[in-house]
Amino acid sequence: MPEEESILLRGLEAFAELGYDRASARELARRLGVSHNFINDRYGSKAAFWRAVIDSALGAQLVGLPQPDPELDDAECLRMLIAGFYRAAVETPLIGRIFVDEFSRDTERLDYLYEGYIAPTLQLLLPSVERLVAAGRMASVPRDVLFFAVIPPVSGMLDGPLARRLGRAEAATPEQLTATAEALAALVVNGLLATGGTAGR
Structure with a gap:
């Protein structure tokens, strides 16, 4: 599985289990196996990461x-x-x-x-x-x-x-x-x- 796809899948698992508010940047980084700055550096914010996770999970389904x-x-x-x-x-x-x-x-x-x-x-x-x-x-x-x-x-x-x-x-x-x-x-x-x-x- 490509790195980006794996990261988004683990993000989906984290948000599904914890909810948005309880999925802190620190906890997300731990579950993703990345540094605590990774989400901000790659996506800009936790909110933007959440949107990327949603788009990854639902985009293909909507088209299909x-x-x-x-x-x-x-x-x-x-x-x-x-x-x-x-x-x-x-x-x-x-x-x-x-x-x-x-x-x-x-x-x-x-x-x-x-x-x-x-x-x-x-x-x-x-x-x-x-x-x-x-x-x-x-x-x-x-x-x-x-x-x-x-x-x-x-x-x-x-x-x-x-x-x-x-x-x-x-x-x-x-x-x-x-x-x-x-x-x-x-x-x-x-x-x-x-x-x-x-x-x-």
């Missing part, structure tokens, strides 16, 4: 999310997009811990997550949602309600110890995790469609 397919029915397109988001979450499970910590804090870091990653992800979903609402197949819901209907089930992809207690195999295969992502996405989309009008029922 499925794109809306005009050939698909909007409900199917929505299911595909949400399943793709859930599968991406499996590839970056530590990000889930960072999100839980940051979502409850009104900070520049939350602005960074929202503007760079959350809003673009929502923008993939909204055209299908808007057409389903216009067709009477889905109730019109505020954007925050839509977000919290879609995002919390991602914990079903990440919470390994609890999932195993609920019956998941000890070592779930990629195929099993993909099936879980598909099932979660179908459940979410079916729930959203169940709130709609009579059309499409």
